[in-house]
Amino acid sequence: MFGKRNRPVQPEPPRTGGTTSGQSPGGGPPPADDMPWASDPAAVACNLAFGNLANNLASWVEHEGRVHSETYVAVSGAIAGYAAQKSLMQDPGAMLQAVRTASGEEYLFGDALNEMLLARTDADAPARVLSRAAGAAVSVGMPMSAVPKLDDMFGHVSACLGGPMEGRPSSGPDHQPIVPVRELLALYWPHVLRVLRGDIDDLHRRMGLVPPRLWRAVTAYASARPIIDVKEVLDPRVALIIAMESAIYGSKLTRL
Amino acid sequence: MTPELLVESTFRLESAAVKQALVKALKAPVGTSSLFGLMNSIVETYSAALNPSHVFYSGPSLTPAASFVAAQSSRPMTVRTIRHTEVGGMIEKTMSAAAKNTADDAMTLLAAHLDVLMRQLGMPYSGNKVLADLLRTYRELRDR
Numbered sequence: 001m002f003g004k005r006n007r008p009v010q011p012e013p014p015r016t017g018g019t020t021s022g023q024s025p026g027g028g029p030p031p032a033d034d035m036p037w038a039s040d041p042a043a044v045a046c047n048l049a050f051g052n053l054a055n056n057l058a059s060w061v062e063h064e065g066r067v068h069s070e071t072y073v074a075v076s077g078a079i080a081g082y083a084a085q086k087s088l089m090q091d092p093g094a095m096l097q098a099v100r101t102a103s104g105e106e107y108l109f110g111d112a113l114n115e116m117l118l119a120r121t122d123a124d125a126p127a128r129v130l131s132r133a134a135g136a137a138v139s140v141g142m143p144m145s146a147v148p149k150l151d152d153m154f155g156h157v158s159a160c161l162g163g164p165m166e167g168r169p170s171s172g173p174d175h176q177p178i179v180p181v182r183e184l185l186a187l188y189w190p191h192v193l194r195v196l197r198g199d200i201d202d203l204h205r206r207m208g209l210v211p212p213r214l215w216r217a218v219t220a221y222a223s224a225r226p227i228i229d230v231k232e233v234l235d236p237r238v239a240l241i242i243a244m245e246s247a248i249y250g251s252k253l254t255r256l
Numbered sequence: 257m258t259p260e261l262l263v264e265s266t267f268r269l270e271s272a273a274v275k276q277a278l279v280k281a282l283k284a285p286v287g288t289s290s291l292f293g294l295m296n297s298i299v300e301t302y303s304a305a306l307n308p309s310h311v312f313y314s315g316p317s318l319t320p321a322a323s324f325v326a327a328q329s330s331r332p333m334t335v336r337t338i339r340h341t342e343v344g345g346m347i348e349k350t351m352s353a354a355a356k357n358t359a360d361d362a363m364t365l366l367a368a369h370l371d372v373l374m375r376q377l378g379m380p381y382s383g384n385k386v387l388a389d390l391l392r393t394y395r396e397l398r399d400r
Binding site for chain 1: 266306314315319321324325327329333335336337392393
């Protein structure tokens with residue numbers, strides 16, 4: 001029921017650059033490390049939305065002059081997971097199962113949903129939250145051997161549905177977001193929608209909106225930033241677990 | 257950052273003469289400014305947008321959940337935007353001026369400068385990528 005995940009997380013290598021020759025900005029073929037929406041007609045809207053989301057999320061989460069790292073990372077992962085589900089909904093042929101718990105709450109399951117989070121090929125990686133988040137964690141010092149097992153994370157999320165730990169990552173009592181992930185999404189998703197729809201100012205409105213089919217890619221791309229931002233205060237493996245489990249949980253929600 | 261430090265930290269050149277030439281190019285006047293001044297403006301503009309001074313902490317939350325939710329629900333969530341047109345305009349001005357008057361490879365200098373900035377910000381992007389995205393966005397904005 002909860003889907004099989006036989007492949008490990010494929011971290012996307014961090015792009016530290018360093019090559020300063022060859023590519024001509026604004027001309028020639030697109031660079032190999034281009035963003036996943038680079039060839040889409042909505043590329044500029046996606047660029048703007050990605051930048052605005054990545055650059056503003058910490059400010060949104062900030063409270064009394066501080067940013068709680070676990071909350072910041074959880075919000076970012078949850079946004080990416082929920083957005084991935086919304087992108088999948090654009091495909092009329094997508095196969096999803098709705099599972100109802102004893103409390104009457106419905107959650108979504110299915111391989112198609114899991115595949116919106118996981119990269120099966122290298123080409124998929126830049127547009128999948130788990131690759132982006134894992135790549136960020138590796139880039140700030142987490143050994144590749146420490147990448148958490150997918151089955152453990154999916155299993156934790158599924159096992160907690162309907163219980164007191166629902167929406168809480170398996171990162172231990174000292175590393176929890178301030179409130180469960182569903183509440184975080186309810187707080188921040190409306191603002192994410194403003195960013196995705198370019199509903200910020202006249203300039204952004206002229207650039208158009210990010211098509212829902214690309215919400216997954218834009219939010220996945222932005223999910224790397226918080227893990228890097230908090231590297232001085234939060235172990236990257238812990239941050240990765242929080243981000244991933246929040247994304248998995250967010251992808252299953254049918255209401256906020 | 258000074259032109260000397262930029263050259264030293266970015267290019268890792270062995271030749272003192274080449275280093276001096278690059279520093280000279282960066283300091284050379286371009287209109288009423290210098291190539292370095294223009295590039296520094298780009299970096300400052302980009303940095304200001306990307307690098308707000310947040311204080312991160314981890315562990316148990318210092319804020320009760322109810323207080324956090326109440327505060328976040330009631331406050332405006334502004335969206336601070338990168339000024340793509342301003343940055344893109346400066347890049348084009350710099351490239352144009354440099355091509356006419358000073359550095360042989362303004363693009364390389366700009367990309368290297370942005371590489372330094374991205375490393376300082378902990379951002380996983382190359383200077384080339386930042387430059388390409390900014391220019392592309394700038395041109396889209398300009399041409400509409």
